[in-house]
Amino acid sequence: MKSSPISKLLQENKTLFIIIVVGLFLLELEIFALAAMKSGKQSVLQVLDNQGNVIHETSGNNLSDFHKANFEKVFGSLEKYTVRLNTREVPFPFRAWFVAAICIPIGAMMLFAFVVKAYLVIFHGDTVTYENSGPVNEPGVGNQLESTLNRISRMNIFNIGFLVFVGVVSYWIIPNMITYLGHVSIDLFIQYEWVFFVLLGIVVCVGLWIIYLRYLLAKKSIQSQTEIQKHRISLEYHAVGDQPLQLEGPSDTDPAIIEYKPEETEEPPPS
Numbered sequence: 001m002k003s004s005p006i007s008k009l010l011q012e013n014k015t016l017f018i019i020i021v022v023g024l025f026l027l028e029l030e031i032f033a034l035a036a037m038k039s040g041k042q043s044v045l046q047v048l049d050n051q052g053n054v055i056h057e058t059s060g061n062n063l064s065d066f067h068k069a070n071f072e073k074v075f076g077s078l079e080k081y082t083v084r085l086n087t088r089e090v091p092f093p094f095r096a097w098f099v100a101a102i103c104i105p106i107g108a109m110m111l112f113a114f115v116v117k118a119y120l121v122i123f124h125g126d127t128v129t130y131e132n133s134g135p136v137n138e139p140g141v142g143n144q145l146e147s148t149l150n151r152i153s154r155m156n157i158f159n160i161g162f163l164v165f166v167g168v169v170s171y172w173i174i175p176n177m178i179t180y181l182g183h184v185s186i187d188l189f190i191q192y193e194w195v196f197f198v199l200l201g202i203v204v205c206v207g208l209w210i211i212y213l214r215y216l217l218a219k220k221s222i223q224s225q226t227e228i229q230k231h232r233i234s235l236e237y238h239a240v241g242d243q244p245l246q247l248e249g250p251s252d253t254d255p256a257i258i259e260y261k262p263e264e265t266e267e268p269p270p271s
Helices: 005-012 014-037 065-075 094-124 144-153 157-191 193-238
Strands: 040-048 054-059 082-090
Touching: 014 094, 054 065, 094 157, 157 193
Parallel strands: none
Antiparallel strands: 040 054, 040 082
C-alpha cells in the first residue's frame, strides 16, 4: 500500500517529532503551573504609617530579612509602623491560561517558520520547491486519519496560525476592553452626571416634539380624507339616476342632434 507524505515525514523524522511533542508538553505544563500558582489563597503584607497610608507591601505572610533590612534602611525601624496581612481567594485565571497555552506555542512556531522563510528568501532566493503530493482523495493513501492530515497539510499554515492567533488574542482582549470601557463609563457618569441628565432631557424633548409633529400630520391627513369623502358622497347624492355628472342641469326639451327642415314644394302657376 502506498504511504502518504505525512506518514513518510513522520517516519523519517520520528526523533525530531518526539522532541517537539515532549517540548510542547513541558511548555504547556509550565504554563499551567504558573497559572495555578497565581490562583488560590494569596497573602499580601502591608506596612502602614500613622495616617493609615500604605507605604510598602510585599507578597507572602511575613517580611523576609532581606526586605526588612531594605525597608528599615529607607523608612527606619519597622516597629514604628503598623503591619497588616491581607488574604484573599483568587480564582483560577482560565482566560489567561487558555490564551497563553495556545498563543505561546503558536507564536513560537510562527516566529521560527518566519525566520526560516526569511533565510531562504534572502540567501537562496526562495528556490526551494515543494513536491506536489497529488490529489487529496488519492486512492491507496491510507486510513481516514492520514487522509485528513493530507488535507490539512495542503492548507497554508501561516493563514491558519494567524487566524487562530487573532481569535485567541481577541478572546483575551475584547472582554478586558469591555470591562475597561464599563469602568470608565461609570466613572464619567459619576463625575459628570449633570451633563448626562441634560443630554437625556434634550433627547426626551426632541422625541416628544417629533411625536407631536407626527400627531399634527396624522390629524391633517384624516381631515383631508374626511373632506374628500364628504365631497364624493355629495356628488353621488346629486347625481341623477345612472347619468354621468353634468355641470348644468338637464333641459326640458332635448334638442335634435341634426336640425331637419322639410323642403317647400313650389306649386305651378294657374293656367
